[in-house]
Amino acid sequence: MIRLDKLSRKFQVGNQVVHALDEVDLEINTNDYVSIMGVSGSGKSTLLNILGLLDTPTSGDYILSGINTSKMDDDEMAGIRSAKIGFIFQSFHLIPRLTAFENIEMPMILSGISPNERSMKVDSALEKVGLTDRADHKPEQLSGGQRQRVAIARSIVMEPDVLLADEPTGNLDTTSGNEVVKLIEELNSAGLTLIVVTHDREMGERSNRLIELRDGKIINDQRKP
């Protein structure tokens, strides 16, 4: 479902060009569970942002579900982010002045879903992440693990095809980290394509496929036997 052809992303820093991604070729299948590892600065986040259409490549092509994204305008990309892609981040990225319920509701508000349907879907997402009793809590009233579960609920409420997670356990203790990992793995079992950036080798090895980056290049690509 995902294909990258000689995809590069360069950044101009002063008079120096940084190759965050350097002619990457990659294919990812539907419902796969992929981990991306590599030292800091190797291009993991850049890859994930491009996959999530938050960033665009300097050269090369990104084909998503058979559609070349390089010709899309901002509205089309926003539409795909809304309908097909879920994001979760290391630092949760919830809107602090909104409750858990409202945070989860937000993607549906943006795509114009009616309040009744929103309410039903938020409830079921909250149930999936086990936070039904925290619906009216603000992020500051929740623990790190709970916040990440709200973020997961928000990322799946639009029923996307792909879940992109950038070090989702990076800010969590082991116990809540494990809960979060278990939760997203369950979503993967239920049919979601899961791509996780991680520092944690143990977590990386749980996936079906482990890709290692260095200096913007794939240096290792292993499938579980």
Added chain:
Amino acid sequence: MKFKDIFLFSSFSIVSQKMRSFLTAMGIAVGVVCVIFLTSMGQGLQDFMVSQFTQFGSNIIAVQPGKTQTLGMPTGVHGTIKPLSFDDAEAIERLPLIDYAVPVSGASGEIESDTRLRRSLVVGTGADYDIIVGADTMLGQYLPKDNPKTPRSFAVLGPKMRDELFGNENPLGKTVRVNSQRFRIVGVLPPKGDFLGFDLDDAVYIPIAKFNTMFNKNGFQEIDVVHNENATTEEVVASVKRLMISRHGGEDVTITTQADMIETLGEIMDWLKFTVAAFGGISLLVGGVGIFTIMTVAVNERKSEIGILRAIGASQSRIREVFLLESIFLSIFGAFLGLIAGFMIINIALYVYPDLPIAVAWEYITYSVFISIFIGLFAGFLPARSASELDPIEALRSD
């Protein structure tokens, strides 16, 4: 995203920053209050002035000596101005469309009864002046139709003058001294109020021939002309002008009609209201700068929120809408506060000073509300654009 949802979202961020939103909106509110209060004062003043003119009926024109200079033309054809005389007044009154032509002059003088003395307005007039001021319910009568050049020494008092000099006594038949000359009181006018700063009620009315001798005047300040209700002002003015040119050998009088007066007045008042509205407009603009500043701050503070919205499916134009709408809400909220405060101030002012000439100038109030909305739009434009142009990844990183 439905409008209602953007609305909820935008208004929610305003509500979550209550104090700041309130203060920002105050900027606009102050502007709206200025517009409401100042233009309402202007309107009230205008209404008041117009009512002052029109209380004497619309079929009155005034003939004054001297030609109003237009485009720097010299005064009078021969450079001289002939004073207005009794013969002029009589000739005007004999014109077919004219009912009355009454000479009028005014000056300040000392008016005494046996016990009291006042410095006030002395008006010299002819017999029919009571008709001009519409005095139909007099005590006694107005000055009698003597030979205008050799009238008897009769006087008529304004009601306030009567109160001041005679209290509750009936003054008819009593003597009043005007600048030491004795007059017998034959009537008291009903209350007529102020006319352009002159208190007609606090005046004494004497025959104009006596007035001219007393103040050593030659001619009249003006001749007030009442014309037939069926005649148009234009034809009356034309015929009076023709007459005066033939009598004086040139155009050396100014003829002022009610319409002229009201028009001139209206022009002055429009200017006043406009100026005052411009001041209000400037304060609205200042309010707009406030909104601009706060929106810029808000975009900076909410960078990470903008990044989040982009990540969960918002396009650039959606982000722009959210911030634009927020800015417009602030200004509408401000305008609303301003409307409430403005009307409260007007009502309080009217409660404390019931005579205050205030009339709500709705058109300017409507403008001010629309201008507020536009100001919100403009003030929010740049911040909203910079919000929409933020790089989402950059924005997410700024926690």
